[in-house]
Amino acid sequence: MAEADPGILTGLAQVPEVAVADAAALDAHLRAATAPFVVRGLVRDWPLVRAGLESGRAARDYLLHHRRDVPFTVAVGASGNDPRLFYDAGMGMNFRQLRGKLPEIFAQIDAIEPYPAAPPIYLASIDIHDFFPGLHQANHVDLGDRQCLASIWIGTRTRIAAHNDTPANLACVAVGRRRFTLFPPDQFRNLYLGPIDNTPAGRTISMVDFHAPDLAQYPRFHEALAHAQTVELEPGDTLHIPSMWYHHVEGLEPFNVLVNYWWRETPAWLGQPQDALNHAILSIRDLPPEAKVHWRELFDHYVFEADDGVTAHIPQGGRGVLDPLTPETASRLRSYLLRQLGR
Structure with missing residues (x-):
């Protein structure tokens, strides 16, 4: 299936790649990093990655084996060819937040997976330890003594507007493919950030549609692109996103799963x-x-x-x-x- 043309995003600088032999080498890169970097194949041996390489349904079956029998929160967008989860014309959300058991949600994904105009379905930032017992033990990265929050992101084709996070982040593509477009923290003025208190997921997002940027309305976005980096990640690849770096994220396949680890470089008792x-x-x-x-x-x-x-x-x-x-x-x-x- 043809993907949406990223247009102006083509030709951007690529995120640098590093080779990592073991946990100590990864730790050294993370401690020294002031910019994003990619490690190809770091988690390719995860059982979840192997299941996803078999098929999307095999990956869903693997996740169902580990899930708790509790309701999950899921975002469901509108049918059409735009998988962007964003604001609507009235600055509400263009998606609904629903609750359901994971087998029911995955049954919906099974049903729509073949259709290009299917609505986006997205389970965002699900705590692995709380919702998927045993999944972390079988699929995790050794991050030493860091106190990490491990989350899983599951969904169909989606586009998530550029935003940043205070913690440092190691994002691991387990199933499908993801494209990241990243910007240094000092580019916040050029990304035209939206409201602080009315956001799709708690963080302020860029108002620019990256696939169809209106440079007349957002002229400084052109300057942001001069500082941007991009990368497309395959199953098993990982991306380190330093604290406060903005990132626009696209799930490119009919079914995509990402596992990420957040940690603070400052003591947990300091304020936000x-x-x-x-x-x-x-x-x-x-x-x-x-x-x-x-x-x-x-x-x-x-x-x-x-x-x-x-x-x-x-x-x-x-x-x-x-x-x-x-x-x-x-x-x-x-x-x-x-x-x-x-x-």
Whole structure:
């Protein structure tokens, strides 16, 4: 079946590939990485990959063998030739969120798999340990002492708008093929991000249709493409996406499965920067201009340009949260913020 023409995305720089001999070599690449990289064939020996190479139905049967008998959340789009899961004309969603048991969902995929205009069906970011007992033990990457969230993404042909994630990410294609288009974090202005609080899946997304970009409406997108990288992954291939890199993701086959691992490079007890941004919108953005100038200077002083001069005049032992945070001081600060926000 012919795929949608990615048009303007052709000719982009390719994501670099690295060779990995063992877990130690992968760990070294991950620790040194400041940009995406691909490892071809890293997970080709997974039983799930082998099942998918047999057929989509064989892969579904393998997953059904491991699934818990509980409802799953699934996104179902409209029939047609566009597998893009996005906003509708009124800035609602162009898909429905439904609940169903996995055998019922897979029966629907069985029925529509031969049809090019079938609606996209997508199970996104399903916790492997909670929903697929035993799957991780048989299909996983050794990531050392990293505390990872392991998720599985299952669906038909889909297009997911460019977005980023705070954790680092290792994405492993188990079934089907996926195309990733990636952008450095500093390209956020050129991607024309949508709302923060009204999103398809919790993260702000690019409003640009990558297969039909309107450069009159989004002229800076051309600059973003100058910094973009792309890669098409086959079953068994993996892609490392560093923290905050934007990525547009396409499932290219009638049935696709991806397993990914998220981890933070910072301690888990530190707060989420997105929460601070949301709070700043609530409390600072709409202040009078002169007040915003003052708060910008305070943020520079205490956060972005903080140095020893911030605390040198305060006796040691009395600096509170101005000292480097610990789990204990972070917990006290979090409790204080919760009390303030609840007033």
